[in-house]
């Protein structure tokens with residue numbers, strides 16, 4: 523396969539390395555407006571041919587294109603790729619709004635080509651293991667999802683902290699508890715320095731006994747990447763800053779008898795053992811690249827497809843609306 527990659531900034535070089543390392547990929551062509559980024563890639567990946575112009579990249583007739591530019595360009599670049607009848611990989615978040623996402627989905631169906639959305643965490647060993655535990659019923663019914671992703675982050679010029687950081691956690695949630703339907707979002711946040719929020723708190727309500735909360739912050743002195751997932755049988759903590767024990771499963775829970783007569787109800791706490799399952803260490807991006815290529819070869823939808831991208835964008839959009847309305851609940855249809 524011949525792959526064209528546009529956007530060789532922070533994330534692009536990882537894509538160049540992983541596509542170049544895939545045995546089905548015979549040629550990679552990179553594209554960036556900035557001379558400095560082209561020189562950076564040339565020095566590290568001398569086999570990659572380079573261009574400054576996206577128009578020129580499209581003329582190279584690649585089998586698939588990868589969009590790793592800032593978010594505000596995802597839609598227009600992906601649209602042009604789809605119009606040319608080629609498959610497209612779009613970085614997270616899929617698009618800047620739901621309207622764009624729906625239009626791209628319709629176009630891909632018309633052209634019969636694939637859209638892969640890079641929800642990278644879905645391909646990590648830790649998230650795969652969490653999914654396995656949840657699907658296997660080990661945690662029971664999932665009742666909450668509580669996530670913190672904070673650090674002294676790189677301020678983005680085109681998006682706020684929600685669009686930058688929350689796609690990771692929202693895509694993990696969507697993958698892990700795919701059976702539950704989000705129905706509404708409330709969010710609060712503040713823009714301390716310029717017109718984009720640098721701190722935000724997002725609550726997601728579901729149509730059944732489940733609730734999710736996300737804290738994202740570019741102005742934290744410490745880096746935290748931690749999630750708690752509570753089930754009716756067991757609970758787990760996913761700490762991505764841990765090297766060896768990323769997941770800890772706690773045999774802890776609460777049982778309440780006599781729910782009808784609340785005054786007489788007895789809460790029973792169960793505090794049992796903790797165990798830390800082994801997780802696969804293969805680089806997530808290389809598994810994502812294999813999945814994209816395999817989905818193209820087999821003519822099937824990839825695991826992280828445009829519909830998954832749309833679900834995440836719907837929550838991001840609702841969260842942004844809610845912040846503007848001082849935390850008002852925004853329904854998701």
Ligand SMILES: NC(=O)c1ccc[n+]([C@@H]2O[C@H](COP(=O)([O-])OP(=O)(O)OC[C@H]3O[C@@H](n4cnc5c(N)ncnc54)[C@H](O)[C@@H]3O)[C@@H](O)[C@H]2O)c1
Pocket residue numbers: 528529530531532533534553554555556559574576589590591592593595613614615640641642686
């Ligand atoms: N999947 C992940 O884990 C992950 C991690 C980081 C970033 N991302 C996503 O990757 C995308 C890029 O993020 P980044 O942090 O690398 O941004 P970045 O700003 O570091 O890089 C973007 C690059 O795109 C180039 N570019 C801009 N307009 C262009 C144009 N018209 N033609 C050609 N090149 C152009 C810029 O020159 C820049 O080098 C974003 O969508 C971001 O959300 C994903």
